[in-house]
Amino acid sequence: MWNWKPEKRVLEDLFAAGEVVVAGREGFQRLYALPEQVIPREYREARVPTEEEFVRGYALRAVEGRGALTEAGIAEHCRFAGGAKRMRPVVDELAAAGLVRRVAVEDGGQPVVVPAGATLDGAAPRGGVLLCPFDNLFWDRAFVERAFGFRHVIEVYKPAPQRRYGYYVLPFLYGDRLVGRADLKAERTEGVLRVRAFHLEPGVRRSAALEAALERALGRLARTLGLSSLAAPTRLAS
16 A cells, blocks of 8 residues: 555656546556546536635535534545634635534534534434444544544554454444444355454443344445345344
8 A cells, every 4th residue: 555666656646636537446456547538528628716716615515525524624524734723714705605504512612514504403313324434424533522422443554462343343323323333354255244243332231222223234234245144243232
């Protein structure tokens, strides 16, 4: 990943400059092409936005895509330098245009920015879903801990003896709470999704409803990965 050959470095510089584009992937490898081979002419010939227009547009896309973000979270999502201080006047402009609004939070911390038409009814979603550890929900880790009381940890890059939860661990969202972490492995040659462990968060009680929701989420994931069966401990929550 980090030991790029000179050819790869040149291609990545050309990609960053817009001289080549990514046409697809083979595994983790990017397939590069010329812009005219991939991007329709109408987009290639469209007016180039100013930097201010680009920043406002990208910030708005981040809020619309994520639903609720702090100003620091917008900067992190877009990889803009300057953090919340840089985003504050941008959000002011978007709010003045009626595109977003700020919502105060009961903990007294920084407000969150939501789309102007967002409806906040407080109703928790039903069921559960396993989330990718790289999902953009977790990019603003401080906000995730603030909102869910969940300290997100990625241990892929740690030596095995230093891992607390496992190699590739998926957080489990149940209703409106992050209640646990599933240590999973896809055994593709056997067609099996193997559950190595499931770690409940502190203060979360094991229940039949939670275990049933986790079983359904694991089944959906297995089917999505094209795996035919699920191998799990007798009791999933531990």
